Amino acid sequence: MRTEEALAQFCAALLPPEHGGPEPAELAERVVRHLDHVPALTRYAVKAGATALALTGRLVLRQSIRDAPPEQRVALLDRLAYNDRVALALDGMKSLVLLAFGADTHAAEMVARSTATPPAHPDADLTVISSTWWPSHTHADAVVIGSGAGGAMAARRLAHAGLDVVVVEEGRRWTVDEFRTRHPHERYAELYRDGGTTIAIGSPAIVLPIGRGVGGTTLVNSGTCYRPPLSVQRRWRDEFGFDLADPPRLLTYLDEVEELLQVAPVPLETMGRNGQLLLEGAAKLGWSASPIPRNAPGCAGSCQCAIGCPRNAKYGVHLNALPDACRHGARILTDARALRIIHERRRARGVIARRPDGSSVTLRAPIIVVAAGATETPGLLRRSHLGEHPELGRNLSLHPALGVAGRFEERIVSWQGVLQSAAIDEFHRSNGILVEATATPPGMGSMILPGFGRNLLRQIEDADHLAVFGAMIADQPAGRVQSLGPHTLIRYDLDRGDGRRLFDAIRVMGRVMFAAGAVEVLSGVPGEPAARSQQQLEDQLARADIRKMHLAAFHPTGTARAGADPDRSPVAPDGTLRGVSGVWVADASVLPSCPEVNPQVSIMAVALSIADGIVNRG
Ligand SMILES: Cc1cc2nc3c(=O)[nH]c(=O)nc-3n(C[C@H](O)[C@H](O)[C@H](O)COP(=O)(O)OP(=O)(O)OC[C@H]3O[C@@H](n4cnc5c(N)ncnc54)[C@H](O)[C@@H]3O)c2cc1C
Ligand code: SF4
Structure with missing residues (x-):
């Protein structure tokens, strides 16, 4: 058939x-x-x-x-x-x-x-050359693999220092015109690795979308910009010997990132009803909550961050760090998958990348910065025969998340407003639970609705009365990234305690929803009807099995963690890959443990600091 x-x-x-x-x-x-x-x-x-x-x-x-x-x-x-x-x-x-x-x-x-309105910013001037037109053999001072949060910042710093930098990116460049006119489903299918179907295998399996394109996952992320909590910075410094995370040292880089990204709290007038309800519910409960700091100057609340901002308001690295790097001579080689790093006598010599037609491009360079993201970096190092460290690919944290929806009498239209707009941090320090009002692009969040047939259709029709919140929990590093030939296999076995805290997160979100006036709450527990009271929600959770819950995660980190102990950390505290000279890692992989908040600012600050180390190494 x-x-x-x-x-x-x-x-x-x-x-x-x-x-x-x-x-x-x-x-x-x-x-x-x-x-x-x-x-x-x-x-x-x-x-x-x-x-x-x-x-x-x-x-x-x-x-x-x-x-x-x-x-x-x-x-x-x-x-x-x-x-x-x-x-x-x-x-x-x-x-x-x-x-x-x-x-x-x-x-x-x-x-x-x-x-309806012109973009807040034009597309940036980028020196982008597709691998199809790139010569087969070239030289540079430095090659950065990956143009996302980490890679873009590293490239910017190296280019500023006068190095001839080439950024190798597997994806392609996207324009704001495409975000304004292309069918949303096509954007979803093309902007994510594996068409957005990447999964961490385990019990439960966890959906793990990862961006691909010039700008990496910042092209599709929600624009939330939190600094890593001080407690996390200290833990990275004290428990792992990751000196770059020393708070006074990291501070200057965090300041620089926030300034470059134009981070500011979501204004109440563009926030939308979804975020306002979260703030109202939290206020009634006396819980600490606030609008989220975001890198989205000119955001008009069109709620499409996850499929590319049609206003170029969300200030991903394709609009700041990468154009700045290009102004200083950097070039971005697109549609080029880095296959392996060339090295001789344990010294980096360059990178071999593959064009879409299967032919290869060789870039000779003495400095290689790997920033392919926490799920791709370990495989690239293994393919390069640089992956022998036993901890490489391990220690994967995901910052697992789940969502609940609350039905209100009033019309909410959660997709008219900022996609991720307001947060409750009341239980963040005590339980590692961060609740964020997170809608989805219009119509694309129906998977949270239970059932089939007429009932499901009725709920979809009525979705404009739903508020949608999500919660993430600071998790144990319970996963690993393995390689199966050229393919990446992600395995993650949720820690039991983390599973319990995910249920706590549902409890918390239920309370906020009811406090804000929800008439019923969809808990996401399979097979359960909407709960009409907190007690009903508690009853559902008492029967629930975490292995059957629908989890998602957006923040993989830690698979090439940096630290002082050579046995525990494949990467040294300054970002150099152990066992070879001339290779640095500067992406989410190096974060020693879950950053406990949305990670892009942490990754960018650390990448800048690592790149400074490359420039200043003398
Ligand atoms: C839907 C979604 C929403 C998110 N929202 C937020 C948010 O609001 N705030 C926040 O802080 N974080 C958010 N994140 C997470 C954040 O965007 C990422 O943690 C961050 O971008 C990771 O940075 P990175 O440099 O490690 O990797 P990426 O930004 O993913 O960049 C890696 C790049 O490397 C390229 N690449 C991979 N392999 C190769 C190869 N072999 N050759 C060449 N190129 C390669 C990829 O195509 C990609 O472009 C979100 C993530 C998702 C999926
Ligand atoms: S909500 Fe997101 S997609 Fe919509 S304008 Fe703001 S930043 Fe852009």
Whole structure:
């Protein structure tokens, strides 16, 4: 059976057209287009899942799912969802379908809102050259691998010092015009590695989206800019001997990052109702909360940060650090996946990267800065035969997150406002729980809605009455990044205590929702209806199993941690990779443990400091 046909059967059961759902074949076609961007294994899994469902439907219903009455289709899904494993597969397929449906439904509205006003900033002047046009053999003083938070800052500092810098980036450059006019679903599929389907395998599995493009994950992040707490800076210095995190030393870099990124708290007038409700609920409970500091000068609350800001208001590194680096002579080589670092007699000599057509580009340079992100950096080092340190790839923290939604009598339209706008830090110091009002781009958050069929459609229709909060917990480093040939495998086994704190986070969010006036709360506990009181929410949590919860994470760190102990830390305190000279690591990998807040500012400050060390090493 063709994937389109099998998926159309699933769509017909999930969102029956008889009850107002979309035309199944058209929706299935959009999902299949998304599958073009995901790894082959995920594609086969979806195909196998959809085909198995279609065949089961024929067996049980004695006709194709599409020909059966909608109630029977939904009953079939309900029955299948009793089996935990099948429920997991159904959830995965449901997420893909609802993402496509939501994006489609709101595409016209999003484009209209995006183009209603001119961008806050023009695209930056960047010296970008695609690998297709780049000569096969070149020289530079320094090669930086990855153009995200860490790589951009390192490149900027090295270029300022007069070095001839080439930034090698696997993704491509995006323009604000594309963010204003391209279909939101296509943006999602293309802006993320693996089409946004990266998963940390474990119990539970955790969805882990990672950006790819000039600007790295800052292209798609929410713009939240927290400094690492002082307690974390001290821990990195004292427990790991990571001297760069010494608070007085880090301070100047944190100041520099905030100034460059134009960080300021979200103004109440652009925040939107979602964030305001979080602040109102917290105020009623007497809890500490405030608007989030963000790098988004000119933000108009169009709530599309996660698929590229259509106003160029969110000040990702493609709009500040990278253009500054280019002004000082840096060049960005795009569509070039760094395959390996060349080294001779334990001294770095350059980088070999692959063009999309499979041919290679060789860049000779004595200084290599690796900033491919916490999930890609270990694999790159292993492919380069520089990955023998036993701790490389281990100590992965994810800062796991989950969300709840609250239904209100009033219309909230969570997607009219700032995507991530206000936060509660009341339980941050005591329990490592940070709650943030986090909406999704219009229509793209329906995966939080339980059930199938008419009920699901009704909830989607009513989504403008939902407020959406998310919470992250400071976690133990419970994961690792492994390499399977050229592929990256991410494994993460949630610590038990962290699991309990995730339930605490749901409790906290429930209390805020009810205090703000929610009539019911969707806890995200599979199989449970909306809770109409805090007690009902508590009852649901008492029955819940963390292994069945839907978790996501956005902040992988620690896979090449820096520190003084050569046995514990693959990277020395100054960012040099142990065992070779001329290679530095300057991205999320070097953070010794979970930064406990959204990490981009920490990564950028540390990368600047590492790059200063390269410049000043004499
Ligand atoms: C949806 C989302 C929202 C987020 N929101 C926030 C937020 O609001 N605030 C915050 O502080 N943090 C946020 N984050 C996290 C933050 O953006 C990242 O932690 C940060 O960007 C990581 O920086 P990095 O330099 O380690 O990697 P990245 O920024 O991911 O950059 C790595 C770059 O390297 C490239 N690359 C990888 N491998 C190769 C290779 N082999 N060859 C060439 N190039 C390669 C990648 O394509 C990528 O562009 C968010 C993350 C996500 C996914
Ligand atoms: S909410 Fe995000 S996408 Fe929308 S204007 Fe502000 S920064 Fe840009």
